[in-house]
Amino acid sequence: MESKKQISAISFGKSDGKNEARQPNFESLFYDGSGDYEKLKNDPLKYLIVGRKGTGKTILARYFMKKMQEEKHTYAKFIVAGDFTGEKLKNFNYNVIREEEREIFWRYLILNELTKMLVEHENGLLSRKWIGKLKDIDTNLMFNLEEMVQENVVNSNFGGSVSNHGFSVGGNSSLESKNSKKLKPATYFDQADKMMETLLKVMTRVKNKYFLFFDDLDEIKIGSLQRDSDESNMTLLSDSLYDFVVALAYINDKLLDAGSKSRVISTMRQDIVDQMQRKTKNFNKVLTDNGIKISWFSPMIKETPQNTALGKLVLHKIKVSIDSYHDMNNKALFNTVFTQAKPQKRPFSFIVNRGFGRPRDVIEYLNLIQEKFPTAESINFHMVTQVQSEYCSWFYDELQNEISILGRSEDIFNTLELIKKNGQGIFKYKTLKINLEKGDKEVKVLGLKDDLKALFKLGAIGNYHKEKGSRTATVEYSYREGTDNPDFSKEFIIHPAVQNFLSIK
Template sequence: MTTLSDHYFGDLEAFDEATLYPDFFKRTFIIPKSLGVSTLRNNRKFIIIGRKGTGKTAIQMHLASIARDEGYMTHHFRFFYDLRSDDYKEISQTQSKISYTGTINDKSLFLNYDFRDVWERAFFRRIAETMRDRGIENAFTDLVAPRASRFSNIFAGLSRSLGIKITASMGPILAECNIDPSEFSDKEGMPLKTFNRIARELFIKTSKGSKIYFFVDELVFSKLDAKEDEITLRAAMVRDVLRTSWEINGFFAVNKVDIHFICSLRPEVKQLISDFDTESGKFLDGKDVELSWMAGDGDEAKLILEVLQSKVRFSLPEKEVEFEDFFAKTIKFGNRTDTIEEFLTKNTWGRPRDVVRLLNAIAKKNPNANKIGEEEIKASIHEYSRSSSKELFDELGVKHGGAVLDALRKGIRKQVYRDSNQLWEDISPYLVSTNIKGLIEELFYLGVIGGYDPDKKRHYWVYRGNTYLHPSRKIRIHPALWSEFQVQ
């Protein structure tokens, strides 16, 4: 007889799931009906906006699978993982007019950073390498991605003044483009802008018929995983990745090239960029599709149950699992009995990742169980709460440091607060110079807290479609976090 340790319920990282278990990913992938996937093209929208865990990467992997079936080449660039920590300082030194040290989170610094040429060169090189991997070689690939040189990092081959070092193999190609290599010094090289212009011209001349979907993912950063003097730099780099993707999409659309850059972005990162740079609306506003799962109490809420059922149904490789026989129908807490759909509605944030996290927590705490019943679910709640809170705290760390997170753990002592002021009274002793209004709004927006009307027994959560926290309502800590905050 099989046990829970024999089941595979999915990975928190959709990239890993789709790469390592492609059949499971295809069988269990579900897309919200509200998401306009068909508009994600170079001449329409190019950004998928969604909270962490809502399935942005999964959407990209799904689109990549469809694109490959239709004859497209695909490439995935993962910003957070493709850059090393020392890369940030290296690229900052290319901005010669800016003093890097001692200018933390300064708006003028952010506005003066400009990495578009760096990213355009990096992206065209990744396109050339993707083509070369498919056996396509021409003047464009030879110039942008020489066979003898693989792309070790995005700064390979660049001088500090953002010049391209001229190699012997580049000479004949440049000559065909009426460029004399001797015009450029050995030390400074060819200006990056010039190189990118030539790369564009060569692509149109030699590779216009190429079909590629280029996915840019993991455009994230946090005060928790970076030194303070890197935050402004990282934010500026994310902004310029988006800006460059927008510009390249426009170039391909105008030239009727079937290449599409699709990016994914968290809303709090988008907001931070907008706060720094008011001009960012030109390439952000109206260029995105929103990914959400539980926008109300109707059919959308049922999607999460559908995700749970699919993950369970295909969790064994040799046979399908009968959900009704395998999973508990109800779970009882005190005098209250919830159906599984009600339990998911109350104890998740309406995201596929919550379902995977819950199932994996259950399997971890009950490896020898044959089924998932009420007892197995209850035994896993603390593990589920711990891992859920860590993810939310990572998001909170984009705007706030570790002090806020520590204050929440120390200060929260109730499931329900009279209002935001009472919550603030509990956590404020552990904080220094924190904006109360901004923090409370952020906690609501992330789903750490929600509005609560005890008379109507109604809850108001941002992921359920409520856009602001009404001052007349009580404050409720999300039930999935009660165990972590020790207020169960």
């Protein structure tokens, strides 16, 4: 075997999918161990990519887009919240559109983006007539939508006006109501239907395929959606993005029924999807038939880490980065890069157990090791522990970002403070409750049980149970076992990375 290479030669990738997709070797580094790319490519019913933050939703969508762009007569476009919904929602002030009109609103916004693609790429004689008609309908829809929002603003007793630049707060609603042009919603709905009908006529007349991708819609500015000051960010996002998914399903169904191979695809965060499930009893059918759920964690991480999805992902990146490692079998290569002095000190298992079973966590940890020990030829347990504090600080920031979008986020942060003050890595609910009742008044927790449920679902805490006389304990985390509800009769254990950050032994 050739000599070992420095770990600085390995491209582990970026923790942010957008940044990884910008790398020149992105396509070669992409790993499709679970076959999600093949599902997306070969099943025209799939248009939702669902997963927790950091599981690779954006990477999968970007890779699929790049592969589609390589095909003849195929066009693809990627849209994120900042350059799509943010501007549109600001202009049309989503919060004053009636509930029954919101799905039509999203439908128009999706169709508008498809129309832009068709106008740009279709110049043939066969489609020119329909393209012109499509442009006229688009213009009328834009005008009608602005009028409908203006009417809704007046009817909602909102001061404001709609100019060519969109809605602006201010003005006198009583004066505006005298001048308001009454628009029947049916007029707008009819125009949206005409746009769909005309777009399909173009799609069935041309040989080009179109793929439109939406990503990071959870980054919509909440102020654009606010209806009630008491509504949580999660409720606002899930309600609005549910309307988006309904519109997405409608348009994709129409494209399929017309025999078009074009598709509109969107990523969607798992926690937002979970909230949508509570909204309607039929949403699970959409996820089952039209969704791809990304999951990485495997219980084999201790015994055969090189055979787990996360292990294979890392090995794939190593083989692509270093030619002399390319033909090595996975076990030999894994033992070359990750060395262990004792069975209980496995560096890779240590890394994985300090994350949520996501590629983002593993990649961030490996990049920190690489940055601190660039000339090392392998990764050992000592190196892993040397960067643990820095990693755990990053990990806690990730956790805070996820908490901030939840309802009662301030209470959940207060409960974390209570757990920190308790100072025990393993604790009972009853003990924490007693400490809360006896403790200082600075920590205000109104719903301790609900907060612990939220932290359990996030993976910040897990259930811990050890039978009397047993050497080993059973530890259950939601991201590993797939359960959202903790057992309050058992003890709780703090996630290792959170425990490290909170300085709890």
